Amino acid sequence: MLPALDGGGVERGTLEIAAALVRAGHRAIVISEGGRLVEELEALGGEHVTMPVGRKSLSTLRYIPAVRRLLRDEQVDILHLRSRLPAWIGWLAWKGMPRTSRPHLVTTVHGAYSPGWYSAVMTKGERVIAVSDSIVDYIRSNYPKVDPARIVRIYRGVDPADYHPAFRPDAAWRERFFEEHPQLADRWILTLPGRITQIKGQLDLVEIVAGLKARGVPVHALLVGGVHPRRQDYWQRVQGAIEEQGLGDDITWLGPRRDLREVMAISDVVLSLTTKPESFGRTVTEALALGRPVLGYDHGGVGEQLARVYPEGRIPCRDHRRAVETLDRWYRQGAPSAPDRVPFTLDAMQRETIALYERLAAPGAGVATRR
Numbered sequence: 001m002l003p004a005l006d007g008g009g010v011e012r013g014t015l016e017i018a019a020a021l022v023r024a025g026h027r028a029i030v031i032s033e034g035g036r037l038v039e040e041l042e043a044l045g046g047e048h049v050t051m052p053v054g055r056k057s058l059s060t061l062r063y064i065p066a067v068r069r070l071l072r073d074e075q076v077d078i079l080h081l082r083s084r085l086p087a088w089i090g091w092l093a094w095k096g097m098p099r100t101s102r103p104h105l106v107t108t109v110h111g112a113y114s115p116g117w118y119s120a121v122m123t124k125g126e127r128v129i130a131v132s133d134s135i136v137d138y139i140r141s142n143y144p145k146v147d148p149a150r151i152v153r154i155y156r157g158v159d160p161a162d163y164h165p166a167f168r169p170d171a172a173w174r175e176r177f178f179e180e181h182p183q184l185a186d187r188w189i190l191t192l193p194g195r196i197t198q199i200k201g202q203l204d205l206v207e208i209v210a211g212l213k214a215r216g217v218p219v220h221a222l223l224v225g226g227v228h229p230r231r232q233d234y235w236q237r238v239q240g241a242i243e244e245q246g247l248g249d250d251i252t253w254l255g256p257r258r259d260l261r262e263v264m265a266i267s268d269v270v271l272s273l274t275t276k277p278e279s280f281g282r283t284v285t286e287a288l289a290l291g292r293p294v295l296g297y298d299h300g301g302v303g304e305q306l307a308r309v310y311p312e313g314r315i316p317c318r319d320h321r322r323a324v325e326t327l328d329r330w331y332r333q334g335a336p337s338a339p340d341r342v343p344f345t346l347d348a349m350q351r352e353t354i355a356l357y358e359r360l361a362a363p364g365a366g367v368a369t370r371r
Contacts, residue, residue, distance in 0.1 A: 001067075001079070001086040003054025006035035007226065007256055008195065009282040010082055010110050013156055013349075017080075018046035020350035021357075029074060031067065031086070053086040060089060067093035076103040077361040082110065087121045104360040109135050111279045112300065115142040127356055129154050131280045132301035154352045156280050157345040158289050162261065165291030165340060169262040177262070183249060187220035188331055191267040193260055193283040194274070196227040196235050196253075201273025201297075204318060206241045208273075209250055211324035217331050219250065224263055226256035265290050269327065269335060272296030275318060281305055289342045293335035295326060308343065312336040 005011050015037060018028035022045035030041055033052040041048055049070060051063050067090055071079060079094055081087035087107060094102055107125035112135065122128070123143045130136040130153050139151055169177070178184060190209070194200035205221055212219045227235045242251050257263060260283070264270050270287035272278075277300025284305050287294050296302045298314035306314045312335075315322045330336075 001031045001053060001090045002082045003086055004033040004035045005030065005037035005041065005048070007037065009156065009280070011035075011037055012282070014082065015041055015044065015046070016346060016350060017353055019044045020354050022046060024354055027074075029070075029076070031070070031090075053089045054083060056085060060085065061092075063089055064093045064096070068096055071097065071103055072101070078106055078357045079103045080106045080108070081122070081125065082108050084113065084119060084121060087124075088118075091121055091124055104357075106356070106360070109139060109279070111135075112138045112277050126150065126360060127152050129353070129356070131156055132304050134277065134300050134304050135279045152352075152356060154349055154356075155344045156282055156285070157347070157349040158282075158286050158342070159346040160289065160341070163286050163289035165289075165338070167261070167265055167290055169259075169265055173259070173262055174266070177266070181252060183252065184220055187218050189267045190219060190221045190269050190271055190327070191224060191264055192221065192271045192273060193224045193264070195225040196223070196231055196238065198234050199274055199276040200225070201271075201275055202238045203241055204273045204275070204320065204323075205271065206238065206245055206247065206251065207320045208271075208323045208327070209247055210245045211320060212327055212331075213247070213250060215324065215328050217328055219327075219331075221251045222263065222267070223251065223253045224255075224257050224260055261286065261290070264292055267292060269293045269295055269330065272302045274300075274302065276300075278302050285309075285342055285344045288338050291338045291340075293330065293338055295323060295330075305344070309339055310336070 002010055002014055014030060018041055021028040028046040029049060030046060031049045031051050031053060033054055034050045038048045053063050079090055081090045094105055105125045106127050107122050108129040109122045110131055113119035123139060123146045128151050130139060130151055136151055136153050139146055192205050196202060202223060209219055209221050242248060264287045270292050272281050272284050280301035284294050284296055284302050288309050294310055294313045296306055296313055297317040299317050303314060315326060
């Protein structure tokens, strides 16, 4: 269960686990409000049930009986909760079922949520998946009553068949892309993936591009990500900052893209400027797997990833001066080489998750822990 299937790391991970379940001969049912990824889910053999379980309204509580019926009628073995409000709906539905016929409950802590009762629902699973060591530490620090034996660290990962240093966009894609964006000709390209939200650092990017321009770097930055209607005020602030700094010809918003891999592959550097510690930077791993240098704030899962794979790319959070100095040096002297392989793979994530499901669903396994 999750709010919607419009895009993002949680949504992509949901599809990847659905694909692994189907390949293993299981059913994969996703409950969400829907979105542009539903078609992809169904194409890979998954099923979608449309319920707006992520809407922040008291009326959302009315879906509790519907979820409970679905769990009962479809004889669901595992209920996997991936986001807080849908998790409350799913947990309350699950809690109202007889103990002996409940599915097993798995939750994934995808981020360092604000601690408290509302976020605590993400720790109620029989097994609680943490997507990085930083999230394991977050759970232990903020929810000390959670039995450490219930916490399972499973990194998210990328498919090396799709993300590898030898990948290059085909000639037709390159011709079309650069025809659509002639402003990129002879520019040093920085790409900042991520939805347009305050924590993703688009305003930080504006300051960094201004600093590089002042040093004579022929930089052009790409913003890749969608703007939710509720984020229009922030997006206007970003556009205002771009105009105020005179960077209208130096920063391009591409919107949400299905070809982010190709965009990152033609970039000189990929950035991660999230101002709040992230649990795991999926695009950081994707970019490094493509052999692209990454500059990112040294905290949370991104700091953890960079420390293991590309320590030269770590800078203190919001240290714009350090970012400008580092990028200026990389432009003039060349960035340190990215590794040939990254340790975070899609296959490992899928295998470890399915193995966790199968251990829980095995006859007689963990029934006593169904609280």
